[in-house]
Amino acid sequence: MTPMAPSVDMLRGAPSPTALSGADAARIRQTAQDFEATFLAQMLRPMFEGLSTEVPFGGGHAEETWRGFMIDEMGKQISRAGGIGLADQVMAGMIRMQSGQAIVPSEGDAA
Template sequence: MASLINSTTGSMPNKALTPMFNGRPDPVLQDAMKKVTPQQITKAKATATDFESMFLNSMFSQMTTGLKGEGPYGDTVGTGAWRSMLTDEYSKNFAKSGGVGISNEVFRSLILQQANKS
């Protein structure tokens, strides 16, 4: 599934006429996006991507906690700080390039909530 909010060309994949949700056109989201400002859409995209990045960072941290040995995950004094910075950068890059789909769901929820307030 293509990421709605992380594509380089805007908020929707090039070939989509309407935003997609779970692989299907989402007219509810399309209507909601008409009710919010472009600034709100931009802020919702950033918030959703940041949320996914935090989730991925937590996952990557748990995955690498018990690793011992040589190399970047070795068991030395400075490894802990370095490992946390590495997992933080991994999670940001994963989220920016489409992530695992959490940001799409968060973005949709944020836009629908904001549209209902208007």
């Protein structure tokens, strides 16, 4: 046992049951999907920054005002349609953390 072991054990908290109720699983899924939607919106945002809002095809000040909301909705829609797999990874990590299992990075993960 190392001197750090008690500190690490305190950080883990009490282990939760590994079986999640349907409501818990749905809440975790929704949180993971919301995270993925936010991530996707942040990745889409630079694509729209350089677009002109000048007439005849731009929406002017209204487009500038509402563009952020449109991008957020695009991220949500992509996530709802299956996303990029980030929500699944986040959900698996959240379940592992709640069940008290150690999260060990795989070979492909950056150190």
